[in-house]
Amino acid sequence: MDKSFRKRNKATSATSQNPESPNSDLAPSGDPASAIIDVPAVEVPELTEQEQHDRLFLERKVERAFFEAGKALAELRDRRLYRSTHRTFEEYCRDRFGHSRQQSNYLIAAAGVYENLTTNGCQILPTSERQVRPLVALTVEEQLTCWQSAVKEAGGKVPSGRIVKDVVQRIMERTRVPNTYELGEVCQILAKSNPELRGKGGCWAIVSQVNDFSCTVRLWNGELTVGVQHLKSFEYLPDECQQMQKMCDRINRVYSRGLEETVKNLLQSLGKLNRPYLTAVEEKLLSLIETEYRVTDGG
Incomplete structure (x- = not known):
């Protein structure tokens, strides 16, 4: 008989009898394919009161990111704080932030919509500029009505930009003269x-x-x-x-x-x-x- 075969056979046998083997968690079974692996439960600790506070604070910062950007851009534009390096606000936005004047205008307008929604007591608020872009051209009352309808359609969660756009189109088509x-x-x-x-x-x-x-x-x-x-x-x-x-x-x-x-x-x-x-x-x-x-x- 081949010696190398005998050695491999002994090693396999020894492993199967060794209680410290990595496979020792396998329940005894005649069919290895149906072996049951015992996985110890990992306990996930609850958030402390401070961690809950930190999570909420950081979530609010993420939600308000586009709002803060829009407000900052509006102040940079209105106070002409770009004038020492750039001739126009459009050139400044392109060189400093890498986006067009239109993108800046969208952020500025979106910040206004966000402010309108918070002022009117909305609990579910937008988290990106694209979610409120369809609301920009509407009156404050129309913005509120369309946003609340979009939230309802999204199951009480933050609606996507597509949902908001669809709701705006439906409502505006019904109310337009x-x-x-x-x-x-x-x-x-x-x-x-x-x-x-x-x-x-x-x-x-x-x-x-x-x-x-x-x-x-x-x-x-x-x-x-x-x-x-x-x-x-x-x-x-x-x-x-x-x-x-x-x-x-x-x-x-x-x-x-x-x-x-x-x-x-x-x-x-x-x-x-x-x-x-x-x-x-x-x-x-x-x-x-x-x-x-x-x-x-x-x-």
Whole structure:
């Protein structure tokens, strides 16, 4: 008989008889495949009162992370604390945080929604910006209604952004009134904390296309599609609307040229007029700019 075989057989036999063997926890069984392993129970100690306090504190910090970021960005923007290193807030956000101006605006707007929900006593609060993004363009009352419905749909837990978006669409479709705006009508843009309308609040706009729940409008510096909840008619007479159309054409032709910052600021002030005409001084200034940049009625 092969000696190496005998040695392996003895070693196996010795192991099976050794009470200190790693397999000694196996219950005796004729079939190794059906052996029962005894696993000692591991007792998990309960959290102490201090640990419970620490857990809650840290959870709150995670939940409020996007809120704190939005509030900080708003202060950096409003106080222009970026001015020593960057010309614009957009450049600052891109270089310092690696995200666009729009991303910053979303965080800032989301912080406002979070604050509205806490002020109105919501117990279940959002934990990320994407969860509240669909609520940004709504009124405070609409934000509260939609968020509470989304929480209920999520089984009393924090809802995902998809659930919130679905709830907002369903509720808004039920409550929206038909679009009654007409082509050529002059309206005022109401930003209502919508980050996409930042800087355009208060501007006049001329309706160029009527959709189901929105309008495409012409502003002093371009075209934009806006929900009807962000528009308010000036209720101008037809002749006044035509005057505004001519004014819009003139300003747009000038704006299409490369302009100095001072000229842009003047055009922006004209783009926020709440009357359908230019004063004598405003007419002279606009005519002077048209002459300076060689802008004619033909463009």
